[in-house]
Amino acid sequence: MSEKCHAVRPFAAPGGNVRLATTVRSHSHFYPVILAGGRGTRFWPLSRKRRAKQLLALDGKHTMIQQTVARLAPMAAPDRFWIITNDDLRSAILRQLPKLPAKQVVAEPAGRNTAPAIGLAAFLLLRRDPDAVLGLFPSDHVIAEPAQYRETLGRGIAIAAAGENIVVLGIRPTRPETGYGYIEAGAANRNGTSDLSVRRFTEKPDLATARQFLDAGNYFWNSGMFLWRADTLANALREHLPNTASVLERIAADYGTRRFAETFRKLYPKCENISIDYAVLEPRSAKGEAQSRIFCLPADFGWNDLGSWSALHEHHMAKAKTSEGTPGSASGHFALNAKNNYVHAPGKFVALVGVSNLVIVETVDALLVTTLDQSQDVGKVVKHLDEKKLKKLV
Amino acid sequence: MSEKCHAVRPFAAPGGNVRLATTVRSHSHFYPVILAGGRGTRFWPLSRKRRAKQLLALDGKHTMIQQTVARLAPMAAPDRFWIITNDDLRSAILRQLPKLPAKQVVAEPAGRNTAPAIGLAAFLLLRRDPDAVLGLFPSDHVIAEPAQYRETLGRGIAIAAAGENIVVLGIRPTRPETGYGYIEAGAANRNGTSDLSVRRFTEKPDLATARQFLDAGNYFWNSGMFLWRADTLANALREHLPNTASVLERIAADYGTRRFAETFRKLYPKCENISIDYAVLEPRSAKGEAQSRIFCLPADFGWNDLGSWSALHEHHMAKAKTSEGTPGSASGHFALNAKNNYVHAPGKFVALVGVSNLVIVETVDALLVTTLDQSQDVGKVVKHLDEKKLKKLV
Numbered sequence: 001m002s003e004k005c006h007a008v009r010p011f012a013a014p015g016g017n018v019r020l021a022t023t024v025r026s027h028s029h030f031y032p033v034i035l036a037g038g039r040g041t042r043f044w045p046l047s048r049k050r051r052a053k054q055l056l057a058l059d060g061k062h063t064m065i066q067q068t069v070a071r072l073a074p075m076a077a078p079d080r081f082w083i084i085t086n087d088d089l090r091s092a093i094l095r096q097l098p099k100l101p102a103k104q105v106v107a108e109p110a111g112r113n114t115a116p117a118i119g120l121a122a123f124l125l126l127r128r129d130p131d132a133v134l135g136l137f138p139s140d141h142v143i144a145e146p147a148q149y150r151e152t153l154g155r156g157i158a159i160a161a162a163g164e165n166i167v168v169l170g171i172r173p174t175r176p177e178t179g180y181g182y183i184e185a186g187a188a189n190r191n192g193t194s195d196l197s198v199r200r201f202t203e204k205p206d207l208a209t210a211r212q213f214l215d216a217g218n219y220f221w222n223s224g225m226f227l228w229r230a231d232t233l234a235n236a237l238r239e240h241l242p243n244t245a246s247v248l249e250r251i252a253a254d255y256g257t258r259r260f261a262e263t264f265r266k267l268y269p270k271c272e273n274i275s276i277d278y279a280v281l282e283p284r285s286a287k288g289e290a291q292s293r294i295f296c297l298p299a300d301f302g303w304n305d306l307g308s309w310s311a312l313h314e315h316h317m318a319k320a321k322t323s324e325g326t327p328g329s330a331s332g333h334f335a336l337n338a339k340n341n342y343v344h345a346p347g348k349f350v351a352l353v354g355v356s357n358l359v360i361v362e363t364v365d366a367l368l369v370t371t372l373d374q375s376q377d378v379g380k381v382v383k384h385l386d387e388k389k390l391k392k393l394v
Numbered sequence: 395m396s397e398k399c400h401a402v403r404p405f406a407a408p409g410g411n412v413r414l415a416t417t418v419r420s421h422s423h424f425y426p427v428i429l430a431g432g433r434g435t436r437f438w439p440l441s442r443k444r445r446a447k448q449l450l451a452l453d454g455k456h457t458m459i460q461q462t463v464a465r466l467a468p469m470a471a472p473d474r475f476w477i478i479t480n481d482d483l484r485s486a487i488l489r490q491l492p493k494l495p496a497k498q499v500v501a502e503p504a505g506r507n508t509a510p511a512i513g514l515a516a517f518l519l520l521r522r523d524p525d526a527v528l529g530l531f532p533s534d535h536v537i538a539e540p541a542q543y544r545e546t547l548g549r550g551i552a553i554a555a556a557g558e559n560i561v562v563l564g565i566r567p568t569r570p571e572t573g574y575g576y577i578e579a580g581a582a583n584r585n586g587t588s589d590l591s592v593r594r595f596t597e598k599p600d601l602a603t604a605r606q607f608l609d610a611g612n613y614f615w616n617s618g619m620f621l622w623r624a625d626t627l628a629n630a631l632r633e634h635l636p637n638t639a640s641v642l643e644r645i646a647a648d649y650g651t652r653r654f655a656e657t658f659r660k661l662y663p664k665c666e667n668i669s670i671d672y673a674v675l676e677p678r679s680a681k682g683e684a685q686s687r688i689f690c691l692p693a694d695f696g697w698n699d700l701g702s703w704s705a706l707h708e709h710h711m712a713k714a715k716t717s718e719g720t721p722g723s724a725s726g727h728f729a730l731n732a733k734n735n736y737v738h739a740p741g742k743f744v745a746l747v748g749v750s751n752l753v754i755v756e757t758v759d760a761l762l763v764t765t766l767d768q769s770q771d772v773g774k775v776v777k778h779l780d781e782k783k784l785k786k787l788v
Binding site for chain 2: 044045330331332334336337341343345347348349350351352353354355358360362365366367368369370371373374375377378380381384385390393
């Protein structure tokens, strides 16, 4: 496999004499691993089992996963990308990302949360490059400032590459959000860079706690973006999830052979169904700041996970710098005594009379009307459709 | 022209010894004239210029005009019906009512309100039957009790047939409606029937006045349904609108000849643009109860003019005897924390989350979302579309 590397700058370990490379573009051992198995039911009826959120162009012309890859492309050649997804989505992903090697778009035979998915990537990459540094990325977030994002990643890669460090990108919170996990950061790095040691990963807080976190100043949203060497990750899994690690090593050993598909299908479901946070990061951080070697890079690159129709609406309004709600997609519209509505009804003329703060989404077979406040409950519609076995609608 | 009459019962003039015929089915000189030129913009986006409210099946399988004809069919053979409409609607009406004689579906060359339309019918019918009794009917109302409706009409025909009487069907008001004209009734008829002399026609009242009307007990909603002899109507027009009457007589004289289309097209626009209420009924009622000979028949046959999406919703809810709003038309639906919504979205699965009292109407090219309270403002959408010359949408 050819290594198409861009010019590489030397990186030093944290605590050493770090000179930050502001023009970091790539790293010879950096491999983006994109997790794209989520269903994203909160964007129903636009999102479906075979057209999950990451495959939708919610913000601009390109889909969320296309944007994710494009954003990382200056840092890694196409053959460095791995995507972990499922059978429902794999073919659509291949169509959307034709430059990526098809055999690196891996469909899990069964959903087993993030720890096995990430672990599999680590064991696969170890076989290709013993010095591999994995970047783990969700596939359905937006980043307003991609240059700053890559600059932050470059620093993170340097820290991760230097040894047994784990780097997590922490989003500076802007509101007391109760839907995210938080990272409590400790002392600042002595060398004056902005990386911080991690004290603790916390679950989703209640509102009062979220407000304390926001006020405290040393809490960050867990972005789900991590950087670590493949061997660091492999060793962490061997320590914290030995059975799963052993299963994954057996699967990785068959990669590239005729046995792989069957081995994968038979063994992968034996992995524990657990998140990487819960399996590795939380227990590891409990060892204490000095021991755990987990570092948080405060990230200020306009991150938004677009977690609901409401979040998407706010994102569009912020970009348009307006408080008037205009249809997100329509062939024309007329509003009378109506404001701050999110509308997706391509090809339709949309008339709104006397309604505000609504979410209105129309597809060829479904119509959703809800409020911005309650749009996070749209997943319950999908639950209902699942229960009623209305398969065409999910 | 053959007269296919049903069994006929004798009718006496009011004040005479009236024996009410409870099985009245038809009257040998009764001709239903249906006014079907309205645009019905308040049902946009379902109603359009070429698919006005009267052509829509808003309540059941049949359209409003089909229901209007079917309701009157036991009282008059198909060749007795006349429909006054316009060029935008005529061909659709012919398709919906194939049994009616096409030449009696008359398209006005220009809209001139009800007085010329009704007057034309009178002058046309006078030439066919000097004893014709015209029944004037809107084409877009619902009647819950058609048997009772026909019974009332039968009594009205008897009163109208007896001479220079004008009969108006008055709807017993159930709420202080400000959108209708009212009829103030005077003394009850001495012979014990329920027909009342009319004191006054009033314009649409303000809310306080409407409440007084409701409390007073002798006020009725003007249904727009009238009965009078063709010669009574012709004479009234000659008296109150002499120029228009003369124009209409010249048009009627050419009916059935090759000249008719051109005469109609050239002369009809010269008619005054005025309603029959304003042109004839109000001035005539001002002559005093004894002189005017206008009689109001209190009508209790479940009349509803379905004047807005909200009225249609209430009508459906009343029929379904429920306060839960279920989609009026959808291929399935799911409601969570949502009630009393009117939905028309055929072929779609509709999900409503946290919304109440909305009107949601979807067509192939348009989507309307408004509230039950503000649904009467939908006409303003059409006004906007007219102004923007978005002809495909109106």
